[in-house]
Amino acid sequence: MKEKDNRVTRWPLNITVLLILLPMLLSSQWRRFVSPDFIQSMIEGGRWLSFFVVVLAIVLFAASFVYIFWKGRLLVGIIGMIVIDGLLVVFVLSVQKGEEAGERRLYIMSEPGIGVYCNDVNLGKTPLEISKEEFHHKVKPWDKPPRQNMILGHGEEFINENKIRLRQLPKGPELRWIYIPYHYFSQHLGVGQPRVLSYNHSVKSGYWWQFERDGCSGFAAINEMVGSSQDSLNLRIWANPLLHYPSVEPYVEHLLHKLKQSHYQPSVEWRTLVGNSSGLLFQHLYEIGQRDSRVMRALELAIETEFNIREGMSAEGWESVMEEISSRVEKHHTLSMPSPEFMAMDLMIRHNMELIETRFLDLLSQPMDSGSMLGLRDGLSVLMYGSSEASVFKLLEYAVLKNSPPALFNRLVYESRRGERFLSMVGNYSSKEALKIVRQYLDDVVHPNPVVNFISPVSGQMQQRKALEVAAYLRNPALEAELRRFMLKHAHDDSPASQYYLHEFITARLERSLTEAEAGSLAEWIAEAAPLPESEKLRFLTRLNSSHTYRSVRNMVLQTASIQYGVIRNLINHPNLWLDRLLIEIYQAKSAGVKFGGIVPITAPRKVINVSSDLIRAMVLCDTPRVRDFLVQLWKSSDANKIDLLEAIKVEAPRHFPHLYDWIPLIAEIEDADTRVAAIPVLGRIDTPESSKVLADWALSSDARVKVEAAEALAKYHERSRNAAALLEGSIKPDDLLVGNTAYVWDGENYVPEETAVKEK
Amino acid sequence: MSIEIIKVDARRVLPYYIPFLLFTVGYVLFRKTPLAAGDSILNLIPCLQGMVTAWWVFQDSGETEAFVFSRPLSRKRLFLTRWGFGIFLQILTVFAVFVTITSGLRSEIQELMDSPFHPIVKWYELSVMGSVALFSILGFEVVMFLKLRWRIVSDSPSIWKEILGAGFFSAVCLLPLGELIEKRIHDYLIVTYTLLLLLSATLASLHCYRHLEIQA
Numbered sequence: 001m002k003e004k005d006n007r008v009t010r011w012p013l014n015i016t017v018l019l020i021l022l023p024m025l026l027s028s029q030w031r032r033f034v035s036p037d038f039i040q041s042m043i044e045g046g047r048w049l050s051f052f053v054v055v056l057a058i059v060l061f062a063a064s065f066v067y068i069f070w071k072g073r074l075l076v077g078i079i080g081m082i083v084i085d086g087l088l089v090v091f092v093l094s095v096q097k098g099e100e101a102g103e104r105r106l107y108i109m110s111e112p113g114i115g116v117y118c119n120d121v122n123l124g125k126t127p128l129e130i131s132k133e134e135f136h137h138k139v140k141p142w143d144k145p146p147r148q149n150m151i152l153g154h155g156e157e158f159i160n161e162n163k164i165r166l167r168q169l170p171k172g173p174e175l176r177w178i179y180i181p182y183h184y185f186s187q188h189l190g191v192g193q194p195r196v197l198s199y200n201h202s203v204k205s206g207y208w209w210q211f212e213r214d215g216c217s218g219f220a221a222i223n224e225m226v227g228s229s230q231d232s233l234n235l236r237i238w239a240n241p242l243l244h245y246p247s248v249e250p251y252v253e254h255l256l257h258k259l260k261q262s263h264y265q266p267s268v269e270w271r272t273l274v275g276n277s278s279g280l281l282f283q284h285l286y287e288i289g290q291r292d293s294r295v296m297r298a299l300e301l302a303i304e305t306e307f308n309i310r311e312g313m314s315a316e317g318w319e320s321v322m323e324e325i326s327s328r329v330e331k332h333h334t335l336s337m338p339s340p341e342f343m344a345m346d347l348m349i350r351h352n353m354e355l356i357e358t359r360f361l362d363l364l365s366q367p368m369d370s371g372s373m374l375g376l377r378d379g380l381s382v383l384m385y386g387s388s389e390a391s392v393f394k395l396l397e398y399a400v401l402k403n404s405p406p407a408l409f410n411r412l413v414y415e416s417r418r419g420e421r422f423l424s425m426v427g428n429y430s431s432k433e434a435l436k437i438v439r440q441y442l443d444d445v446v447h448p449n450p451v452v453n454f455i456s457p458v459s460g461q462m463q464q465r466k467a468l469e470v471a472a473y474l475r476n477p478a479l480e481a482e483l484r485r486f487m488l489k490h491a492h493d494d495s496p497a498s499q500y501y502l503h504e505f506i507t508a509r510l511e512r513s514l515t516e517a518e519a520g521s522l523a524e525w526i527a528e529a530a531p532l533p534e535s536e537k538l539r540f541l542t543r544l545n546s547s548h549t550y551r552s553v554r555n556m557v558l559q560t561a562s563i564q565y566g567v568i569r570n571l572i573n574h575p576n577l578w579l580d581r582l583l584i585e586i587y588q589a590k591s592a593g594v595k596f597g598g599i600v601p602i603t604a605p606r607k608v609i610n611v612s613s614d615l616i617r618a619m620v621l622c623d624t625p626r627v628r629d630f631l632v633q634l635w636k637s638s639d640a641n642k643i644d645l646l647e648a649i650k651v652e653a654p655r656h657f658p659h660l661y662d663w664i665p666l667i668a669e670i671e672d673a674d675t676r677v678a679a680i681p682v683l684g685r686i687d688t689p690e691s692s693k694v695l696a697d698w699a700l701s702s703d704a705r706v707k708v709e710a711a712e713a714l715a716k717y718h719e720r721s722r723n724a725a726a727l728l729e730g731s732i733k734p735d736d737l738l739v740g741n742t743a744y745v746w747d748g749e750n751y752v753p754e755e756t757a758v759k760e761k
Numbered sequence: 762m763s764i765e766i767i768k769v770d771a772r773r774v775l776p777y778y779i780p781f782l783l784f785t786v787g788y789v790l791f792r793k794t795p796l797a798a799g800d801s802i803l804n805l806i807p808c809l810q811g812m813v814t815a816w817w818v819f820q821d822s823g824e825t826e827a828f829v830f831s832r833p834l835s836r837k838r839l840f841l842t843r844w845g846f847g848i849f850l851q852i853l854t855v856f857a858v859f860v861t862i863t864s865g866l867r868s869e870i871q872e873l874m875d876s877p878f879h880p881i882v883k884w885y886e887l888s889v890m891g892s893v894a895l896f897s898i899l900g901f902e903v904v905m906f907l908k909l910r911w912r913i914v915s916d917s918p919s920i921w922k923e924i925l926g927a928g929f930f931s932a933v934c935l936l937p938l939g940e941l942i943e944k945r946i947h948d949y950l951i952v953t954y955t956l957l958l959l960l961s962a963t964l965a966s967l968h969c970y971r972h973l974e975i976q977a
Contacts, residue, residue, distance in 0.1 A: 008972040012965040013910050019958045020903060020930050023937035413878060414885040417795045436877030 014069045021065070057084050105131050106184050108239045112332035113278025115212040127333050132185050141206025145746035147754065148178045177744075177751070178217065179208035182225045184237050197222070203746065211243050214280045216251060216734045218243030245280060251734035252284045253687070254724040256295070256656065260688045261721065264294040266301055269728040274299065275306025279339040286338040292658045299343065307344045309351075318352040322359060329391045341395065349399050357405050360396040364415065397425070404428045413437065420466045427474045435478055442467060442486050464490055468501040473508050477518060484525055492531045502532065510543045519546030527552050538563050542570040542579060549578040557582070568618050575621040575657075583619050584630050590615065616648040623659040635666060639675050646678050653685035661688055668694045673703040680706070684713040692717045763842040766829060770846050774817045781810035782854055785893075789861045790870050795882040796862075796889045799943030803889060804896040807858075811851050811900030812931060818847045819908045830975050840970040844963065847905065851897040858893050862886050892942050895955050896935060903931050906962040909969035934958075 064080030107129050108116055114126040118139045123130060130138075183205035187197060197205075202222050209225070211218035220241045227239035255274070259266055266274075274281060282299070289296030303309070307321050325344050329335060335342075348356060400408060401424070409429055415422040416437055427438040445467040453460045468490055471483045487505050491498035509522055526532070526540050534556070541552050557564050564586060571579060590612070619627050634641045646667070649660055664686065667679045676698060683691040695717065698710035726732040744751040785806045789796065796803060821829060829839065861867050862883065871879040904927045911923060941951055 008913060008968070010914075012961070012968045013913070016906055016958070016961045016965040017910075019954075019961050020906075020934045022954070023934050410881050411885070414795050414797075414882040417797060417878075433877045433881055436875075440877060 011069070014071075017068055018065055021068075060084055105129065106135065106237045106239060108241070110211075110240050110243065111213070111279060111336050112334040113213060113280075114218065114243070117210040117212070119206075119208055120210075135185070139207065142208060143206070145181070145203050145751070146179055146208055147743050147745050148751075149743050150177055150751075177219065179210060180220055180222065180225060180241075181205055181208055182222060183207050184227060184239055200749070209241075211241065213243075213245065214248070214251075214277045214734070216245040216247040216280065218245050220244065247734040247738050248280055248284055250737035251281065251727070252288070253654075254720060254727055254737065255281070255285070256288065257687055257720045258724040258728065259295065259298055261724075264298055266298045267728070268305065270298075271302040271305040273728060274302040275340055277340065279336050282340055282343075283336075283338055286343075288656045292656055294658065295656070300347065303340055303343045303347065306340060307347075309344070309347055313351070315352070315355070318348065318355050321348060322355055325395065326392045329395055333391055335391050335394055337398075342398070345395055345399055349403055353399070353403060353405055354407075356396055356399045356403075357407055360393075360400055360408065361411065363393045363396065364411070366393075397421075400425050401428065409434075420470050424470045424474060427470065427479065428476055430476065430478055435476070438470075438474070438476070438479055439482060442471070442482060446486070446489065465497065465501075468497075469504075472501050472504040475508070475512060480518070480521075484529070488529060488531065502530065503536075506530065506540050510540060510545075514546065516546060516548075519544055520548040522546075523548040523552045527556070534563065535566055538566055539570050542567055542576055543574045545576065545578060547578060549576060550582055553579060554582055557586075565614075568614050571618040572614060572621065575618070575623070577622060577624050580619075580622050580624040580627045583615065583622060584627065587615055587619065587630075613644065613647060616644050617652060620645065620648045620652055620660070621657060623657070632666070639672055642670070642675050643678050646675070646682050650682045650685055653682065653687075661686055661690070664688070664690045664694060667691075668697075673701075673706050676701070676703070676706045677709055680709045680713050684716060687717065687720070763834070763838070766832065766834070766839065766842050767846050769825060769829065770818050770843055773820070774814055774847075774850065777813045777817060778810060778850055781806060781813065782857060785810070785854055786857050786861050789858050790867050791874075793871070793874070793876060795878050796886040798888050798892040799939065800889060800892075801939065801943075803858075804892050804939060804942075807851070807854050807893050807897035808900035808931070808935060810854060811847075811897045811902075812904040812927060814847050814850050815901045815904035815908065816927070818843050819905055826975055836971045836973075837967065840967050844905070844966070847901050848898065851901050852894075854897050855890060855894045859887070859890060862889075892939075895938070895942075895951070899935060899938075899955060899958065900931060902959055902962040902966075903927070903934055906966045906969075909966045909973070912973055913969045 060080065061084050064084070067080075108114075108123075108126050110126050112126055116123045116126060116128050118135075119142055121139045123135075123138065181199070181202040183202070186205065199222055211220075218241070220243050224242040225239070226242065227237050255270065258270055262270075274285060285295060285299055289299050307324050308317075309321055310317065313321075321344065325341050325348075328341055345356075400412075404425070409426075409431065412422055412426045412429075413433060416426045423437065423441055426434050428434075445464055448460050448463070468487070471486050474483060483505075487502060491502045491505070506522075506526060514522065523541060523544055523546060526537055526544075530537060530540075532540075538553065538556055541549060541556070544552075553567060557567060567579075567582070568586070571583065619631060631645065635645055645663075649663055653660055664683070667683060670676050670679055680695065680698070683695050692714060695710045695714045698706050699714050701707045701710065723732065723737060727734065727737075743754045745754050746752075785803070788803055788806060792800075792803070832839070834842070865880070865883065867886070868880040868883050907927050907930060908923065911926075938951060938954075
């Protein structure tokens with residue numbers, strides 16, 4: 001039978017053929033190239049050739065569909081598809097050609113909420129995306145370098161009144177120019193590291209950047225304006241400037257001053273300011289809050305105000321809190337921890353875990369990006385990028401990792417087939433199935449499939465890395481023995497990756513609240529099994545909060561005398577109440593000039609280090625009744641000891657350990673004028689209403705020096721009060737708290753103080 | 762009368778259908794990790810099974826053709842009988858997967874194999890039913906439609922052309938769908954498309970079947 005002999009109606013057939021071909025349009029290739037956003041970016045980027053190819057492909061596709069419908073020829077359909085696929089290849093090539101012609105896109109990621117300015121043009125807030133064309137349209141280059149101030153940090157002295165060549169100035173936070181010259185689009189020519197230019201070359205670029213976050217200017221040296229390029233469909237430049245904010249410290253000091261004045265009951269203005277912060281301010285206060293529970297409570301109050309969280313709130317109220325958290329995270333596409341969003345989530349975990357579970361299950365069915373946390377440390381500070389939905393999911397993932405809700409267990413076991421992301425959540429449960437799943441997973445990594453390993457050794461290595469990450473953060477005591485064995489097997493060498501995961505493994509455990517038995521076992525493992533140098537072992541052991549710590553650390557100190565100083569330094573960084581006895585023993589041995597533990601007296605590695613003062617600093621930070629009694633005795637024993645203690649308190653006061661404020665009554669009792677003079681800066685730094693009261697008393701002292709210095713300190717206290725009130729009102733900015741400086745101008749070769757340049761002329 | 766047609770079709774189809782059914786059930790029973798929509802092997806086996814079923818149901822030799830078309834049945838009735846038989850077999854496969862999971866047989870075997878996932882994941886694994894049904898039925902529908910269409914528009918195409926054509930068009934249709942199912946996107950679109958194609962391919966095939974010219 002010939003085709004023409006059977007001329008039945010063909011349209012049902014042709015429609016069906018078209019329907020069969022239709023899913024081709026859903027393929028990832030088409031979705032990517034023919035998306036409205038992509039076409040719009042081509043038009044905006046002026047890539048007319050690429051645009052023409054896409055339009056032609058669409059027209060041909062439509063034409064071949066019409067032809068198939070009209071004639072019903074499958075062959076035409078197939079040929080049409082091949083032609084269109086060919087056109088797409090041409091299109092890809094033309095896109096690449098377009099990139100070579102200068103098509104670039106800049107992403108400034110860094111942390112969220114940073115205001116970005118170039119040549120005084122506000123480009124928006126991070127995460128920021130801008131094409132080369134849009135950038136050049138908005139920002140015009142400056143002919144000559146701008147006149148600018150060198151900003152100095154809080155309390156720093158003026159460092160450079162004379163003409164000093166810039167390259168002689170230290171790099172990093174010390175170099176705090178308001179404007180930073182950098183040209184991303186010319187320095188990132190291709191994939192990989194950017195071209196490194198000297199300051200003088202960068203100055204000629206004509207583009208001067210400024211950054212601002214929570215009202216504080218951010219500064220970076222040129223070599224800190226780092227970025228990398230990625231070559232996909234567009235050439236992308238990922239910039240992540242390492243910013244320093246000199247005004248954030250005085251800003252935080254002033255806010256704490258206000259908090260202390262109000263006896264840790266934050267005003268509405270205080271709460272609003274902190275709750276509204278993009279995270280910079282919050283992070284600094286959070287760090288202090290970890291030492292001072294009253295500051296943490298004030299932060300919680302700020303978050304409750306910001307997210308409208310109230311006592312006995314209804315389910316609808318929590319829904320709106322969840323919406324608020326999600327919308328803030330979605331807006332930034334980024335998560336940073338600690339942040340107001342994370343603290344709000346912590347409050348929600350305490351009050352309404354059911355809602356988190358429901359939202360988590362809702363989002364499970366949505367597509368997710370590949371990035372994931374694979375577990376978290378308690379004290380970790382992280383920054384994550386992703387799509388809006390992915391960021392919200394990560395926030396929920398954090399809640400699930402932290403809380404391991406029983407209601408989600410079955411679902412998580414099912415989802416664990418999807419990889420480490422869910423496996424690390426399952427691994428925190430104590431059920432026998434969870435233990436078995438993790439054991440099986442670790443076993444698969446230990447004994448990889450030889451065929452897969454042969455075909456792709458790289459995938460085996462990647463799998464091992466992921467497994468190390470999972471093992472590092474799992475919080476399941478029942479698996480601890482296996483996890484330790486796994487770490488010993490796979491992170492035993494000196495490679496940076498192994499050392500990193502081993503450090504994370506131990507740190508994650510140190511940050512948890514362990515039982516005595518767990519802590520003892522961990523101390524033993526660190527001391528005897530962990531493949532770490534002695535100094536590292538000591539560093540970890542001095543952080544372990546357990547009765548076993550004293551014995552382990554003392555044994556190590558007795559075996560290797562030279563590490564005694566390391567112990568003291570570690571205890572200054574991380575005070576450990578369980579080592580109070582050891583500190584007293586070392587101090588007594590040193591004072592008596594006898595060998596500690598019958599071996600050797602304490603020595604410092606370098607003569608310039610004052611061992612005594614560091615030892616006293618470590619003791620001042622160790623707040624136990626035993627050390628307190630010892631220090632009070634020391635205080636009462638001589639004025640020299642008082643001076644040493646005052647010096648230690650003065651150095652440590654800015655870290656805001658609350659027990660340091662307990663020294664105020666003792667300080668108030670000082671009668672000797674010289675000691676009072678030494679105590680005045682201490683009272684100034686403690687900066688509480690009680691300390692100001694002592695200063696006020698001493699300002700009436702009969703001793704002239706005490707009177708003058710106390711009056712000055714008191715005046716500074718009142719100035720801080722005024723500035724703090726002005727900050728909350730918004731009448732001054734955090735940068736106004738910095739020490740002022742003369743303006744600098746470019747003399748053709750260097751930035752020099754304006755006055756010097758004028759004189760030379 | 763229909764039963765005779767079904768008997769004829771069954772005799773040709775079952776030797777190919779049963780091994781595929783066993784493969785499917787065996788895979789469901791012994792797959793170690795939890796089953797999920799987008800499992801490419803689990804989707805592929807019923808899809809191939811549907812294609813083979815359609816091929817043999819509508820592959821009439823001259824002698825069979827004479828027998829089939831000499832029955833006192835309308836073309837429409839004939840088509841619906843054969844189409845119904847094919848669809849029944851594909852639904853039977855889907856049902857077999859359903860029973861294998863829900864009866865607990867898979868869980869029992871997995872527990873014997875020391876799998877940590879079972880029986881916890883038993884009910885979640887039913888999420889495979891949608892994609893198994895989709896691939897099983899669409900595999901059948903695409904090949905059925907192509908086979909009957911060729912008999913209308915072309916004079917006895919070669920067996921290789923038919924096989925390649927069936928494979929090509931099934932791949933064009935089903936691979937993008939598989940990708941979407943795996944990435945869990947456009948669920949409503951997939952369901953709508955499947956229903957549309959099912960309806961369109963069935964009606965178009967009926968249309969072809971009514972206008973077939975019998976060579977025998």
